[in-house]
Amino acid sequence: MDVEGGMSLQGENWPWVAAGITLLMAAALVPVARRAGWLDWPSGRKQHIEPTPLVGGPAIFGGLFATLALAGVGTAALPAACALIMVTGLVDDRWPLSASVRFGLQTMACLVMVFVADVYLADFGRLFMDRVLDLGLLAVPITVFAALGVINAFNMIDGVDGVSGSIFVLCCLSMALLAAVGGRADMLPSLLVSAGAVCGFLLLNARLPWNPVARVFLGDSGSLLLGLLLAWFFIDLGNGSRTGVERAFAPMTAVWIFGLPLLDTTRLMASRWRAGRSAFSADDRHLHHALAQSGLSVGQTWGVVVLLSAGFMVAGIAMEWFGVPECIRFYAFIATGVAYLRWMRVHMFKE
Secondary structure: OOOHHHOOOOOOOOHHHHHHHHHHHHHHHHHHHHOOEEEEOOOOOOOOOOOEEEEEHHHHHHHHHHHHHOOOOOOHHHHHHHHHHHHHHHHHHHOOOOHHHHHHHHHHHHHHHHHOOOOOOOOOOEOOOOOEEEEEHHHHHHHHHHHHHHHHHHHHHHHOOHHHHHHHHHHHHHHHEEEEEEOOHHHHHHHHHHHHHHOOOHHHOOOOOOOOOOOOOOOOHHHHHHHHHHHHHHHHHOOOOOOOOOOOOOOHHHHHHHHHHHHHHHHHHHHHHHHHOOOOOOOEEEEEEHHOOOOOOOHHHHHHHHHHHHHHHHHHHHHHHHOOOHHHHHHHHHHHHHHHHHHHHHOOOOO
C-alpha cells in the first residue's frame, strides 16, 4: 500500500528499528561529512563552538524508508518527494542556493504530494459555524502555499540542539493520538516510524548525559525533510477529501499543533519586512535567541521552547476532543497569536 494513502504495518517494534537505523547511519556519516565539508561552522548567531556535521537529513531519510522497506510497505510519491526536498537541502547546506531555486524545488515536492499522492486541502473546515469553507479551484495553490509555510516555518525553528527534532516527535505523537480515535488508524505506522527515526537522530543531537554538545545537526536537508513530512501528515489527516478517506481532525487542529513555529515565523517575517530586509534573511531575533539572551542555558532554552510548543498541541487536541466549534478555535488562535506577538515585542525584544 502507498504510504500517503495509509499504511499497514505489523508489529510494534518498527519505530525502534527506524531509530536504530537512523542512529547508525548518522554515526557512519559523521566522518564522511567531515571529509566532504558538510559542516555547520560556528558564527556570531550560533551557539556551537566546533564545526558540526550536517547529516540529519540523509540519516533520517535512510532510517525512515529503510524501515518501511523492511516492513514490506509499498511506497510511491512520499519517498520521491522527500528525496527531492532532502537533496535540495543537502546541496544548500554545502553550496547555498538562491531563494528562487530553493522555493522552486520545494514547490515541486509539494506538487508531487498534490498530483501524485492526491493529498490536498479541499476546504478549511467549518470556520463559519456550520458552513464548510470549500476551496474549489484554489485548493491546489492554497495547499502548496500551506505546505511551503509549514516547511519553512519548521526550518526557521531549527536553532537549538534538540528543539526541532523534539517538536517533530511531539507533532507526530499528537497526530497519532487523533488518528487513532478519529478513524485513521491506517496512518499510525507512518507517524510512529517517522517519530522513531527522529528519536534515533536525537540521541546524537539533543543535550543528553552522553552528549554535552550536539554531535550532529539536522541541516537544511533534515529540517526541510521533516517540514515536508509534517505538512504531508497535517494535510492528509486534516482534509478527508479523497474517496473513502476520513478526516481525523479539523484543519484548525493542525494549526494549533503547529502553533508555536507558525507564530514565531510570522513574527520573524513581519519584523524583517518592517526593517526593509528579506523575509528569509538570517538574524538573531528567533525565540531561542531571545531566551538565550535572557540568560537561559541551551538546555533551559530547549525546555521552554518544547513546553510552549507542547502547550499549543495540548490545547489543539483538547478542543478537537471536546468538539469545540472550529470558528471558536480559529478566533482563540488569533487571540493567542496576538498575545504571543505582543509579549515577544514588549518583553523579549523591548520594541
